[in-house]
Amino acid sequence: MGFKQFSKLHLMNQSSTIILGIESSCDDTSAAVICDGKVLANIIANQEVHKKYGGVVPELASRAHQQNIVPVIDAALKEANIKKGQLTAVAYTNGPGLLGSLLVGSSFAKSFAMGLNIPSIAINHMQGHILAHFIDEKDEAPKLKPSFPFLCLTVSGGHTQIVKVTNFFEMEVIGETIDDAAGEAFDKVAKMLQLPYPGGPLVDKLAQEGNPDKFNFPHPNVGDLSFSFSGLKTSVLYFLQKEIANNSHFIEENLNDICAGVQKTIVAILMEKIENAIKITGIKEVAIAGGVSANSGLRSALLQLQQKNIRVFIPKFSYCTDNAAMIAITGYYHLKTNQPLEATMSPNARLKL
Numbered sequence: 001m002g003f004k005q006f007s008k009l010h011l012m013n014q015s016s017t018i019i020l021g022i023e024s025s026c027d028d029t030s031a032a033v034i035c036d037g038k039v040l041a042n043i044i045a046n047q048e049v050h051k052k053y054g055g056v057v058p059e060l061a062s063r064a065h066q067q068n069i070v071p072v073i074d075a076a077l078k079e080a081n082i083k084k085g086q087l088t089a090v091a092y093t094n095g096p097g098l099l100g101s102l103l104v105g106s107s108f109a110k111s112f113a114m115g116l117n118i119p120s121i122a123i124n125h126m127q128g129h130i131l132a133h134f135i136d137e138k139d140e141a142p143k144l145k146p147s148f149p150f151l152c153l154t155v156s157g158g159h160t161q162i163v164k165v166t167n168f169f170e171m172e173v174i175g176e177t178i179d180d181a182a183g184e185a186f187d188k189v190a191k192m193l194q195l196p197y198p199g200g201p202l203v204d205k206l207a208q209e210g211n212p213d214k215f216n217f218p219h220p221n222v223g224d225l226s227f228s229f230s231g232l233k234t235s236v237l238y239f240l241q242k243e244i245a246n247n248s249h250f251i252e253e254n255l256n257d258i259c260a261g262v263q264k265t266i267v268a269i270l271m272e273k274i275e276n277a278i279k280i281t282g283i284k285e286v287a288i289a290g291g292v293s294a295n296s297g298l299r300s301a302l303l304q305l306q307q308k309n310i311r312v313f314i315p316k317f318s319y320c321t322d323n324a325a326m327i328a329i330t331g332y333y334h335l336k337t338n339q340p341l342e343a344t345m346s347p348n349a350r351l352k353l
Ligand code: KG4
Pocket: 026, 155, 156, 157, 158, 159, 182, 183, 184, 186, 187, 198, 199, 200, 201, 204, 290, 291, 292, 293, 294, 295, 296, 320, 321, 322
């Protein structure tokens, strides 16, 4: 037996809680195995099929999930060196997300659990993003985790929220976007710049070589804890139309600076609201979660808050975008805190926190 396998088995004892997590809310098929809060495997299959359409095509996403789900789960169990019979429960994403995609993961999870005679646990994807901060790594000492209550800025392709997290399953949205989500703003601007989908990571990469002060875009004027990104999108569109009318090569000649200016604006909007939330609630622990929490500008702006005596929690890159480890850890705390199990739950595309 290799050392790697030994170290995994060493983590387990008879009373270990081993959760298989399944995530299929959008265009990533993912399966993870978590043993007593530590990740043994976290496999993610991305769906390249959407690239040429410039966005996720729901029908293609659910078909790709159907193709990927069995090999991805098989790979996760093999990497974790876990047999089906050792599983304590199966946790799966129940919403929010694309209904067809959710149906593939949830149907598989429920039947798989039923066949094994173990519980299946319906997980809210947005809770999963937040509880990703409680994942530990198998070969590392337990990491420093947020203590309750904390604030979480949850920024993804479909959501932009400030959540007050009172305990594992008591979460209150105290601020959110009135129009587009932050990830959507990144992706829509990227599309205007003729960058492939999803544009957020590319804008981030290009922005790192650009001058953030060359082009300035307006900030919205909305309530204390509300966000708005549709004005930014429109102003970038008009700005580009005007500049391209004078110089048809404007985008290619200024790509890095445009990306840097847009990223600076999005990050400033997010930071202004999180600082308002700290003032209003008096809570001095702040976490970020969701795909946009991978953004380098947001990560470094958040770290600056430490100078104001705020404790800051930034997820590992692999737990920012959609992954099943966050679903498995939420399932783990679900069992640990004795939350009720609802075996017959159907997926809900618009599930709220
Ligand atoms: O959480 P997530 O993987 O899926 C949803 O639940 O929506 O988030 C995906 C979003 C996309 O809009 C993507 O462009 C954005 O997160 N994103 C980023 C970065 N990495 C992912 N946005 C800005 N900078 C990044 N580095």
